[in-house]
Amino acid sequence: MKKLFLFCFYLLVLCLSCQQTTTEVKPEDMFAKGADISWLPQMEAAGYIFYNDNGTPEDCFKILKDHGINSVRLRTWVNPSDDPHSGHCSKEETVSMAKRAKDWDMRVMINFHxxxxxxxxxxxHKPKDWEGLDFDQLKEALYDYTYDVITALKEAGVTPEWVQLGNEIPTGMIYPEGHTDNWPQLVQLINHGYEAVKAVSPTTKIILHVDQGNNNERFRWWFDNAEKYGAKYDIIGMSFYPWWLEGKPDYSEIIDDLGHNLNDMANRYNKEVMVVETGGEDTKPQNTYEMLRAVIRKVKEVPDGKGTGVFYWEPQGARSWSRYPLSAWGDNGRPTKAMDAFIE
Structure with missing residues (x-):
C-alpha cells in the first residue's frame, strides 16, 4: 500500500511538473520583435524577389521569422489609391496580410492612419469621404470605420494584439478637428476609436504614438494633456529615428535620452511602453545593427516588464524598390547585418 501511495504521489508530481512546463510562457517570448511590412504586397505584385542569407529565393515572412521577428505591424488607410508607394493598405489588403502573419505564428499590430x-x-489629412461632416458625424465615421476593420479581422480569425489609433500624432490627427489646438475634440476622437476596438476585441491593447522618442519634454507635454482630458489607451508608442532628427546625430549620442524617456513614461503614467518605429541607414548596416541592439536593450531595461517591444519600419523595403534609405535590405535582395539584431 505504501509503495502504491508513493507511486501515485510521484506520478501526480510528474504530471503537474509537465503541465507547468508546457503552459509556462517565457518573458523573452512575450517581447515583441517586430517589423512594419505594409509595403510587402506591393513589392510582391511588382515582382520583387526576396532572398535569404544564402541567396535562395524565399517567402519574406520566412526570412523575417528566421531573423527573430515574431510580430508584424500593418498600416491601414480608409480609401487608398493603387499607387505603388503611397497607395494600397486597404481594409481587404490589411486583413489578407494579417492572416498571413497569423499563419506564420506572428502577432499583429494594426496601425490606423x-x-x-x-x-x-x-x-x-482627413479621408476624402469624411470631408464636410460635422464633428458628431466625424466621430461616428471614425467609430464605424474602426469597428468595421476590427470586425473583418475577427471574422478572418485574427485578433490583433495591439491597435494604434493614429500614426505619429504629436499635433493630433484628422485635421482640423483633431488638432492639439483642441485637446477635448482630439480626445473624443481617440476615445471613439478605443471604444470601437474594445467593442469587438476587448483584449486588444490600444497604443498612442508620438515621434522623437528621445524627446522627454515632448512626451510629457503630450501625455500630460492626454491624461488631463481623459484619453483612453493602454500603451505609449514611440518612434526613434536618429536619421530624421536635426543634425542626424549618431544613435549613441541620444540612446540614453531614449532610455530615460521610456522609463519616465512607464513610471509617470503607469503604462507599458514600446518603440513602434525605428530604423537606420541601409548603407551602414553594422551601425544600424548596433543601434537596434541598444534600442532593444533600453526597452527591456524598463522596470516591471513595462517595456514590451521594438518594431523596425519596413526593414524589407529595399531602396532599389522603395527609394527609402532606412531599410534593412541590400541591393542583392538579402537582409543586411542589421536584421541579425533581432536574433537572440
Whole structure:
C-alpha cells in the first residue's frame, strides 16, 4: 500500500511538473520583435524577389521569422489609391496580410492612419469621404470605420494584439478637428476609436504614438494633456529615428535620452511602453545593427516588464524598390547585418 501511495504521489508530481512546463510562457517570448511590412504586397505584385542569407529565393515572412521577428505591424488607410508607394493598405489588403502573419505564428499590430494615405507629424489629412461632416458625424465615421476593420479581422480569425489609433500624432490627427489646438475634440476622437476596438476585441491593447522618442519634454507635454482630458489607451508608442532628427546625430549620442524617456513614461503614467518605429541607414548596416541592439536593450531595461517591444519600419523595403534609405535590405535582395539584431 505504501509503495502504491508513493507511486501515485510521484506520478501526480510528474504530471503537474509537465503541465507547468508546457503552459509556462517565457518573458523573452512575450517581447515583441517586430517589423512594419505594409509595403510587402506591393513589392510582391511588382515582382520583387526576396532572398535569404544564402541567396535562395524565399517567402519574406520566412526570412523575417528566421531573423527573430515574431510580430508584424500593418498600416491601414480608409480609401487608398493603387499607387505603388503611397497607395494600397486597404481594409481587404490589411486583413489578407494579417492572416498571413497569423499563419506564420506572428502577432499583429494594426496601425490606423485615419487618412487615405500617409499620416505623420507633417500631415494628417482627413479621408476624402469624411470631408464636410460635422464633428458628431466625424466621430461616428471614425467609430464605424474602426469597428468595421476590427470586425473583418475577427471574422478572418485574427485578433490583433495591439491597435494604434493614429500614426505619429504629436499635433493630433484628422485635421482640423483633431488638432492639439483642441485637446477635448482630439480626445473624443481617440476615445471613439478605443471604444470601437474594445467593442469587438476587448483584449486588444490600444497604443498612442508620438515621434522623437528621445524627446522627454515632448512626451510629457503630450501625455500630460492626454491624461488631463481623459484619453483612453493602454500603451505609449514611440518612434526613434536618429536619421530624421536635426543634425542626424549618431544613435549613441541620444540612446540614453531614449532610455530615460521610456522609463519616465512607464513610471509617470503607469503604462507599458514600446518603440513602434525605428530604423537606420541601409548603407551602414553594422551601425544600424548596433543601434537596434541598444534600442532593444533600453526597452527591456524598463522596470516591471513595462517595456514590451521594438518594431523596425519596413526593414524589407529595399531602396532599389522603395527609394527609402532606412531599410534593412541590400541591393542583392538579402537582409543586411542589421536584421541579425533581432536574433537572440
Amino acid at each position: 485615419y487618412s487615405d494615405s500617409w499620416a505623420d507629424p507633417g500631415k494628417q
